[in-house]
Amino acid sequence: MKYLYLIFIILSMLLSSxxxxxxxxxxxxxxxYSSKKVIPKIEKYSxxxxxxxxxxxxxxxxxxxxxxxxxxxxxxxxxxxxxxxRLTSTxxxxxxxxxxxAHKSLPIPCYVKVTNLKNNKSLxxxxxxxxxxxxxxxxxxxxxxxxxLDFISQGTTRVFIEAIEVIKK
Numbered sequence: 001m002k003y004l005y006l007i008f009i010i011l012s013m014l015l016s017s018x019x020x021x022x023x024x025x026x027x028x029x030x031x032x033y034s035s036k037k038v039i040p041k042i043e044k045y046s047x048x049x050x051x052x053x054x055x056x057x058x059x060x061x062x063x064x065x066x067x068x069x070x071x072x073x074x075x076x077x078x079x080x081x082x083x084x085x086r087l088t089s090t091x092x093x094x095x096x097x098x099x100x101x102a103h104k105s106l107p108i109p110c111y112v113k114v115t116n117l118k119n120n121k122s123l124x125x126x127x128x129x130x131x132x133x134x135x136x137x138x139x140x141x142x143x144x145x146x147x148x149l150d151f152i153s154q155g156t157t158r159v160f161i162e163a164i165e166v167i168k169k
Contacts, residue, residue, distance in 0.1 A: 096144065
C-alpha cells in the first residue's frame with residue numbers, strides 16, 4: 001500500500017510537470033481599452049513604413065506621397081488578437097483596443113473617417129500599419145474600430161473612407 005501511494009505521488013508530479021501554460025499576448029493591453037474618439041493631429045509621416053514601394057506575396061504596392069483628397073468605397077476587414085502586441089509598419093506596438101487601421105498605400109500615420117455603409121455608423125481612425133493584403137479589401141481596421149462600426153461577427157463590411165486633412169492653426 002505504501003508503494004502504491006508513493007507511485008501515485010510520483011506519477012502526479014510527473015504529469016503536472018507536463019502542463020503547458022499558454023502565454024497570451026493580450027494581457028499587457030487587456031484593460032487598456034482606449035476606443036475613445038480619435039482626434040486627428042498633425043504628425044510627420046513615419047520614417048518606417050513609408051517606402052516608395054514594397055512587395056507582399058509577389059504584389060508590388062506604391063506608397064502615396066500624401067493622403068489629402070483621398071476617398072474610396074470598398075470592403076473593410078478587421079484584425080485583432082493574432083497581431084495584438086506585435087509591431088506595426090511604423091514600429092508602434094499594435095493594440096487591438098485602439099482605433100487604428102492598416103492601408104496598403106496611404107502614407108502613415110494619417111487619419112481617415114470610415115463609414116460602414118450597411119448601418120451608416122462612422123468614426124475616425126489613425127492609419128499606422130500596412131495591409132490588408134487579401135484581394136478586394138481596401139482597409140483593415142482594429143478590433144475596437146470594427147466593434148464600434150458593428151461588423152465584428154461578419155468579418156467584413158462595405159465602407160466609405162475619406163482622408164482627414166489636419167490644418168495647422
